[in-house]
Amino acid sequence: MSASSRKRLRATWAEVFKNEILPILNGSEDGFSILYGETGRPNFSVGRMLGLCLLQELNNFTDEEALDAFQFDKRWQHALAVGIEEEPYLSRRSLVEFRRRLALKDPEMELMRGIFERISNAAINKIGLSFSEQRVDSTHIVSNIHTKSRLDLFQKTIKYFLKSLNKNQLARVPSRIKKWYKKEPDGWFGLGSASEKRQKLNQLSGYLHKLIITFAKDKNVAGSEEYQLLVRMFNEQCKIVKDESGKNDGKGQPASNGPDNESKDRNQVKIKKKSDGGSLDSPYDPDASYGHKGSGYSVHITETCNNKDKHEIITDYEVHGAARSDAAKASGVLDRLDVSGLKPETLFADGGYPSVPSNLEVFNRGVELVAPVNRSRLADEVMGRDSFQFDQAGFIETCPEGHSAIDHREISNSTKGVKVPHTIFDGDICRRCAKLEQCPVRAPNHRKRGCKPQETVGNFRLENTAALRLRDEMWLTQHKKEWMERYKIRSGVEATQSELKRAHGLAKLRVRKAPKVIFAIACKVTACNIKRWAKALFDFWLPGTVVKFRCLPAKSGQYRSKSNRFIHLSFVAA
Numbered sequence: 265m266s267a268s269s270r271k272r273l274r275a276t277w278a279e280v281f282k283n284e285i286l287p288i289l290n291g292s293e294d295g296f297s298i299l300y301g302e303t304g305r306p307n308f309s310v311g312r313m314l315g316l317c318l319l320q321e322l323n324n325f326t327d328e329e330a331l332d333a334f335q336f337d338k339r340w341q342h343a344l345a346v347g348i349e350e351e352p353y354l355s356r357r358s359l360v361e362f363r364r365r366l367a368l369k370d371p372e373m374e375l376m377r378g379i380f381e382r383i384s385n386a387a388i389n390k391i392g393l394s395f396s397e398q399r400v401d402s403t404h405i406v407s408n409i410h411t412k413s414r415l416d417l418f419q420k421t422i423k424y425f426l427k428s429l430n431k432n433q434l435a436r437v438p439s440r441i442k443k444w445y446k447k448e449p450d451g452w453f454g455l456g457s458a459s460e461k462r463q464k465l466n467q468l469s470g471y472l473h474k475l476i477i478t479f480a481k482d483k484n485v486a487g488s489e490e491y492q493l494l495v496r497m498f499n500e501q502c503k504i505v506k507d508e509s510g511k512n513d514g515k516g517q518p519a520s521n522g523p524d525n526e527s528k529d530r531n532q533v534k535i536k537k538k539s540d541g542g543s544l545d546s547p548y549d550p551d552a553s554y555g556h557k558g559s560g561y562s563v564h565i566t567e568t569c570n571n572k573d574k575h576e577i578i579t580d581y582e583v584h585g586a587a588r589s590d591a592a593k594a595s596g597v598l599d600r601l602d603v604s605g606l607k608p609e610t611l612f613a614d615g616g617y618p619s620v621p622s623n624l625e626v627f628n629r630g631v632e633l634v635a636p637v638n639r640s641r642l643a644d645e646v647m648g649r650d651s652f653q654f655d656q657a658g659f660i661e662t663c664p665e666g667h668s669a670i671d672h673r674e675i676s677n678s679t680k681g682v683k684v685p686h687t688i689f690d691g692d693i694c695r696r697c698a699k700l701e702q703c704p705v706r707a708p709n710h711r712k713r714g715c716k717p718q719e720t721v722g723n724f725r726l727e728n729t730a731a732l733r734l735r736d737e738m739w740l741t742q743h744k745k746e747w748m749e750r751y752k753i754r755s756g757v758e759a760t761q762s763e764l765k766r767a768h769g770l771a772k773l774r775v776r777k778a779p780k781v782i783f784a785i786a787c788k789v790t791a792c793n794i795k796r797w798a799k800a801l802f803d804f805w806l807p808g809t810v811v812k813f814r815c816l817p818a819k820s821g822q823y824r825s826k827s828n829r830f831i832h833l834s835f836v837a838a
Contacts, residue, residue, distance in 0.1 A: 277798040281343035289314045299365040312344045322791035324769035367779035376786035381604040387577045387797040397570045399612035399754045403761040406560035407776040409546040418468040424547040428490040469533045500543035541587030551778035555586030575796040578789050579606045590616035612754035624731040637738045650736045660687040691723040
């Protein structure tokens with residue numbers, strides 16, 4: 265390359281990647297030795313392989329596009345330190361095999377998390393960011409799956425199992441199921457009425473049960489993933505009931521489903537009216553589940569915040585099925601941040617994260633959780649727990665009417681069987697109180713239907729745990745204007761999620777199953793940090809930037825442009 269071309273090349277992101285990122289990747293190669301044998305060595309550097317994966321997700325390229333860019337783009341070659349004597353070539357098979365071995369040996373992707381943490385820490389230190397305040401939010405993503413309905417799910421799962429059988433095993437499949445497998449087209453959009461679809465679904469549930477029974481004692485088949493998916497789907501979607509019609513096989517057993525059965529099964533199979541969100545959503549991705557936002561996965565993204573005029577860096581990520589809630593996830597976030605040395609003092613989150621026990625756990629760890637708590641708004645005439653007077657130890661001294669507590673002791677919670685602290689009030693005084701109907705204290709037999717508090721016998725009690733007191737305190741604080749102004753910073757993490765989806769393809773992945781999904785997400789969030797790191801460095805020097813300026817006396821110096829970036833300018837007297 266010419267001198268001017270080399271100069272321009274060193275002023276791009278490739279120089280930052282080569283000088284800052286590649287040394288971190290090369291220093292992490294020892295951990296990836298589990299992917300290779302004891303003799304010999306890989307013919308392509310693990311550091312370069314990881315760098316290629318990061319650059320692929322940085323640009324949201326397919327495998328072919330990434331390999332072409334590596335072979336023909338000088339910036340990629342410079343970033344990965346490929347010398348002029350080396351051939352910049354890597355086969356797609358090598359790239360796919362590397363990811364396959366990594367998913368097999370390290371399904372939790374702890375190695376990739378280690379790389380993410382090293383790059384994140386380095387970026388925070390080089391940019392000069394503070395991680396004392398961070399924000400977290402979750403977003404919904406979809407792996408490379410598509411399931412349209414229950415009928416489609418049954419069809420795909422059964423066919424997925426039948427395709428895994430060899431010739432001898434397939435010969436044991438009942439003839440009616442083999443006939444359906446060979447002649448039934450994919451999809452049944454031609455079935456017009458709901459009753460026809462229901463009939464077909466009942467028929468497939470019978471096929472499902474028959475296949476489970478047929479291969480239950482075959483260790484080679486029963487231990488396979490495809491068979492386990494049959495069992496899982498049957499447990500989640502079907503149930504066995506007695507034959508209500510009274511028909512049986514002559515031995516007191518009900519007949520099997522479907523009009524074309526050639527043998528009699530021992531039980532009648534029915535479809536459950538509703539399955540939970542964690543049920544199987546696709547046989548091709550058993551780890552995906554169904555949440556209120558749809559099928560797929562949820563990803564929690566945590567990043568720094570309140571660093572004025574600086575690029576924020578992602579500090580943590582977590583991946584799980586879409587059916588799982590965000591509640592109590594803040595504790596897991598803090599666990600990982602503590603290990604990586606990035607534990608914050610304040611964590612901003614939305615209303616899905618707080619829960620009564622997790623709020624107290626976060627508070628006890630010395631972290632302030634700034635998030636709207638979930639508590640129903642009380643009517644104006646109803647007294648809350650915050651209306652009571654507490655001492656320094658957290659015990660209730662008096663009620664809003666000035667009546668003193670007579671005791672403090674732990675009482676078993678009948679719903680969970682766990683003893684929790686309660687404050688005891690004199691029942692005779694409470695029954696005569698004019699505001700008993702508005703008071704949160706409970707009578708001894710308050711759950712007895714039709715029993716009024718005035719008709720009870722014994723003392724009244726009020727649950728008084730530290731978690732509930734903290735919940736009520738957070739509830740009162742979040743309605744203040746100062747809290748709302750402070751909480752505005754949380755919404756910035758949604759822009760990061762949008763950036764990951766638009767620029768790095770987070771919304772719809774090209775892979776399926778949890779290990780590969782986690783690998784792709786780890787590369788995407790790491791690539792986003794690399795991009796922000798490079799932008800932060802180039803904020804102080806952007807060659808070729810065009811700015812408007814007025815004539816000044818002859819001297820050299822730095823002047824701030826309208827884009828708020830520093831540009832080196834030299835002026836020569838006319």
